[in-house]
Amino acid sequence: MKFSHFIPAVCLLLSVACSNKDSNSLDEHAPETSLADLKVYNGLEVTLFASEPMFSNPTNMDIDARGRVWVCEAYNYRNQFNPKNPVKKEGDRIMILEDTDGDGKADKSKVFYQGTDVNAALGICVLGNKVIVSCSPNVFVFTDEDGDDVPEKKEILFQGIKGVQHDHAIHAFLFGHDGRLYFNMGNEGGLLVDAKGDTVVDVYGNKIIAKGKPYRDGLALRCNLDGSNVEVIGNNFRNNYELTVDPFGTVWQSDNDDDGNKSTRINYVMEHGNYGYKDEITGASWYKRRTNMEKEIPFRHWHLNDPGVVPNVLQTGAGSPTGMSMYEGTMLPEVFQGQIVHAEPGHNVVRAYPIENDGAGYKATIVNILEGQKDQWFRPADITVAPDGSLFVADWYDPGVGGHQMGDVDRGRIYRIAKPKSGYKITPPDVSSPDGAMQALLSPNPATRYIGWSALASFGDQAEGALQKLWTSDQVRHRAQALWLLGKLNNKGDAYISQALADKESNIRIEGIRVAKLLKKxxxxxxxxxxxxxxxxxxxxxxxxxxxxxxxxxxxxxxxxxxxxxxxxxxxxxxxxxxxxxxxxxxxxxxxxxxxxxWNTPANSDIVWRSRSKYAMPLMAELIKASDEKEMLRYYRSFDFQKDPSKQQVLSMLVQQTQGDKVLYALKHMDASKLKMTPPVMNALNKVLDQYAGKIEFVELVSSFKLQSRANDLLQLGILYPDSATGKESIKALLDWNRIDLIDRVLNSKNRDEAQAMIKALWPYMYEKKTIEIMERVVMDSAKEMELRKLAVKTFGGPWESEDRLLTLAKEKKIPITLQAAAAGVFQTAWRSTLREEAAKYLKLPGSKEGASLPTVAVLVEKSGDAVKGKEVFKTVCNSCHRVNNEGVNFGPDLSEISDKLPKEAIYTAILYPDQGISFGFEGWRIKLHDGSSAFGRIVSETEDKIDMQYMNNQQTVLKENIQSRTKLESSLMPSNLQATMTEQELVDLVEYLITLKKKDGSLSLRQ
Known part of the structure; x- marks a missing residue:
């Protein structure tokens, strides 16, 4: 589920297909069919442990010491965004699945708990008679005091977490080898509140609020078993979905990127580390321009050129990383032993990441354990280790990977990966003696390990003999497990810590330091x-x-x-x-x-670059003066992380002592609000402004130094370059200065092209109230040209703030009838399906030839048409602009393979709301000539001296010497009322024909 906010269009189409659930789709997605499609690592066997109807939509699971699988269901996952999906009013369930006869298949299931307060829970952790369930805004602790699998108590461990039913909020808890709980939450979690309602203050005295003081976005945390002594061990992740811990106390986790940027990653969580999702100081997004910005997005995404950002172990490209475990068993081949195992639903795969040392850190490779070969519905959401060392995989089984949507509510599978023909008979641990507890401690299963650890801790000094056996064994990971408990022994712990610090194994020496820190030595x-x-x-x-x-x-x-x-x-x-x-x-x-x-060696210059000391700044200035214009960028960027006021003085000296771009960057990195402006600095600033007039550097300096006397210069840049960063950021500065008067002056002028440019420059800032108000005035001004007002309506699409305002206008019946189709187009392409359906109640949708308003696209896609009749409709309505299989007019995009490119829903949207998606190369242009006339259409070719234009069958050549100006139109050249030439059934038939246009074996076919 997460899993991600990216939902491929094909997944939406599949979800529609899935809802029909005819016999063919049932066979295609039956458990035995999906099992047969899986490819498992050589020498292992994958079997189906359980599937629907025993449970559905598993988000997370744990396995108890008896080998029973505990599963969080998400039948009610984000149902406010999925109104078509059914709802369980009783709420989602926490299920217990059991294999009573040892054949590797669950034959018994029971409901541990059901309620709306655990709808789409994202984490479960079984610790003896307590069960921790993570479900934003709460973390619950259920207690089953009498062992009947019915909880007598439900208590809050933490609350107040943001992102209710959000995949980027609180995730699963894990019992660490050191006796603490480890957990994480993504960038929507926001804060942590205790059971009393107080914001949690961590062991360093910081409130756990992920807004940059000091922590940002996603957090990795740990605490005592009772929730006390919370510690943030890493921050500034995006959606760090689940973490795991090895016996030495090293923390590992995955993190998801801003979807579509091929930047997902595996991290070693270095204590107190910043992981670079946002700018550490300002909180700016990774794509915002900065000095020394990385060239490649996967590195830029994590600010990896910035001092103070911990590197990544491995970047895994695109994906939707979810559940993770540390494999401490021996059943699987050696390549997986002691390694991270991980679920990746975006790639339909379960992987391992064999770790190697890399200097003071680590690097990893990828080894696949389980892969979906053809069935793209295989969505492994979690992976857990059973007491016998077999792996269990929870399969969300869906056409998509979450992102607040799901196409199937009923299915879900759990697979077991083990040696071939191995049964599944689990003997519960006997921890009545230290030796029995020690065996439980060594279990690859965390729930069993917890029972063993707890028993050994309760034995105190009596456990020393059993633990001593482990400490002197030749298994370094077992020795590590023993050390956490040996270090706590009365009067003897210090001796074991000393032994660890002198051990030949570096990981044991590392653990010795960690044990000493834990015990406050x-x-x-x-x-x-x-x-x-x-x-x-x-x-x-x-x-x-x-x-x-x-x-x-x-x-x-x-x-x-x-x-x-x-x-x-x-x-x-x-x-x-x-x-x-x-x-x-x-x-x-x-x-x-x-x-x-x-101090001025290559290595020592890195120490200077990374330091946040005020004494490093004069040395950085010396490095800048001696560096070339490429190397200087890293040092200038380092100034952004310096807080001492002396920074302004050091940069001022650089302005006076350097030349060229070094002066520019010294000015860029000053904080104008803390700078004492001197004549040399002012002279340098004016000189640089003249040098960079009309460029983005000009805008940055004017904005940074708040030179409002240059407001008209920014206004002109916004008009001239509305599609570039220069223009857009110019207008953003005017918005920040509240110079609405200048913006309105352009929007109210007679110059149509300038007004259109202003709307385009404002468009990225429609999340701001003042921008929404500006655009609303344009929409409502009946004196303005209709094309401009339609463009203003279009800008309301995207940010939820502007979409919600447009919906309010629709409810209040304030949207003019002439703009309702444009508004409907905005809602039709909105991500929130509830918004689309709500808006349809208040807007007059496009009408058919019969005069009645058409139903919503969501209703149209459910209708069946006649493709043969649709082909005739196409010849009548569409042939004059589009080609299919070399027949028709080459004015609009060729539709010969349209079904390969767009799902049915998108085809309807393109026909009914053409302005919402103009194909590249088919934009309309208006060219104004010196004689006052105009040319209109799409540009089909351009040379040094002429432009060839086409509008439907008509072509025109324009000499460039006659052109006064040209403006790209934001409206489609396709007629906005095309549907009015057809009946509703003819429209349905047309789309039925269009979805048959698909490339097949090098030729086109009409599927009937």
Whole structure:
């Protein structure tokens, strides 16, 4: 589900097809058919554990110590956006599925809980007799005190989380090897509130509000089992769907990009790390221009050129990442043991990511475990490890991957991946003795591991013997599990921590540091001991452990760590930056004293670049003066993260001491509100403004320095370049300055082209109230040209704020009758189906030849037509502009393969509301000639001296020497009332014919 806000058009079409549920579609999507389509890793077997009607739409699952599968259903998923889908008034269910005879198939199911408060829950975690269910705005803890699988208590652990029924809100909890709960929430979560109603304050004294003070967007967190001592361990993710933790305490998770940008990723969550989804300081989106901006979107998306952003382990391209687990079993082949396993519904695949060390961080490759070969409905939403080491996969099974939509409400599958012919008989753990509890601790199943850990913790010193066996074994991951408990033993824990810090295994030394931090030991002696460790990953952990220790001795340790930076390891550089984050000046001065005059080496210049110390800025200025114009950009960008007031003075000196673009960038990175303007700076500013007049740099400086005397210059740029960033940002500055008078002056002028340009420049800002009000005045002004008013109506599409206002105008019957078709087009292309249906109640929709208003597109797509009759309609109505199979007029787009490009719904929309989707290359143009006449149509060819134009069958050649101006039309050249030439049935027949136009084996066929 998430899973993503991207819904391919084909998925919408499939959801319509699915709702019919004829016999063919049932066979095609039957459980046995979808199972046969799956391809599993060589040497493994995939079997169907359970499917509908036992449950449907599984979003998340957990497996208890008895091997039973607990599933969150989402039958009622976002039903406010899916009015066609049925609703369970009783609410969604938490199901328990059980295989009682050990044959690997569930034969028993029961409802643990049902209610509207768990509609489309996105997380479940079974911990003994307690079950944690994540369902924004709440995290519930259900308690089954008597073991009858009926909860006696339902309590709130956390609440107040934003994004109710939003895939980007709170996700599943996980019991970590250290005895804490780990969880995350995406960029819609917003904040965390405790059961008493108070905003949670984390262990660092920060309120958990993801608005940039200090945390942003998606968060990775951990806390004690009772919800106390919450800690944010990473922030600034987009939709970090689920995390997992290895025995050493290393946290891993996936993150989804802004959909369609091929930038999904796997992260190692470095403690206190910023992961770059938004600008760390301003919160600006990743696509907003910035100095030293990455060239490729997958890197730009995460601000990877910015100092203070932790690198990614792996970028996995497009996708919709969801459930994740750490595989600690032995049933699967060695390539999967001790590795991350992950569900990727966007690619119809379950994967593993074998991890390798990469300097102070990690890198990974991809190995597929389970793939859907042809059935694109295979949507693995979660993956969990059973007590016997087999893998269970929850399959949402749907034509889409969520994004607030689903095409099928009834289906859902759970698959088991195991060795061939292996049964599924689970013996519950016996934790009555330390040895039995130790065996439970080693289970690959988190729920079993929790029972073992809890029992060992309760045994106290009596557990030492069993844990000592693990500590001295040759299995390093088992030793790691033991250390978390050994470190807590009375009077003996320190000795085990000391042994860990001296261990030959670097991961054990890392864990030793983490155990000491967990138990609030004095970190400085440990840091001093390990500051020259042979492992750069251990030194990374030492740097992170220094965070907030404001002593001279700690600064010396940090400086010693810093001089070991090799100039290539970004992971290590970021760890150093995080370690100094609360003591920048103290630590930087200690490092500068240590390196002395040798500070200007390639490696040391990185330390300067990454530092947030005020003492780094004069050194960055020296680096800028000595660098070329490409390298200087990274240093100028670093100034954006400096907060000390001395920044303005350093940049002012650069203005006076450099030339060319170095002056421009020094001005760009100043904070005008904190700058004492001097004559040299003012002279330089005016000179640069003259140099860059008409360019985006001019706009940036005028806006940054709030030079309202240049408002008319910005106005002209907006009119001249409405489709470019230069024009749009010029108008944005005028909006910010509230210069509505200048904007209205253009909109009310007699110059039609300038008014149209102004509307286009304003269009991106229709989420703002003042812009909506401006556009509403244009729509309602009957004195203005109809084409301009239609364009203004069109701008209401997209942002929910403007769409909602347009709906209000429709309800209040304020939309003029002549503009209702344009408004209906806006609603028809709106993402929210509820908006489309609501608007249809208040607007007069396009009428047919019979005079009556046509039904909505949603109703039309359900109707069946006659393709043969539709072909005749096409010859009568459409042949004069469009071609099919080399017949017709080549004026509009060729429709020979239209069904390959558009689903049925989109074809209806194109016919009824042509202005909503003008094909590239078929835009209309109006060319004004010097003699006062005009040419109108689409441009079919252009040379240095002439333009050839076409309108339907008519062609015209215009000499460029006669052209005064040309303007691209925002209205389609296709007639806006084409449907009025047909009856409703003829329209349905026409579309039935158009959906048969599909390329097949190199030829066109009419499917009947």
């Amino acid at each position: 004095d970190i400085l002696p440990i840091a001093t001991l390990l500051m020259n460790d042979s492992s750069v990953q251990v030194r990374r952990e030492v740097a992170l452990a220094l965070t907030g220790i404001a002593t001279a001795d700690a600064a010396e340790v940090w400086a010693q760590l810093a001089i070991q930076y090799n100039g290539k390891d970004r992971w290590y550089l970021e760890a150093l930056g995080i370690g100094a984050s609360k003591t920048e000046d103290l630590y930087f001065k200690a490092w500068k004293k240590k390196v002395g005059t040798n």
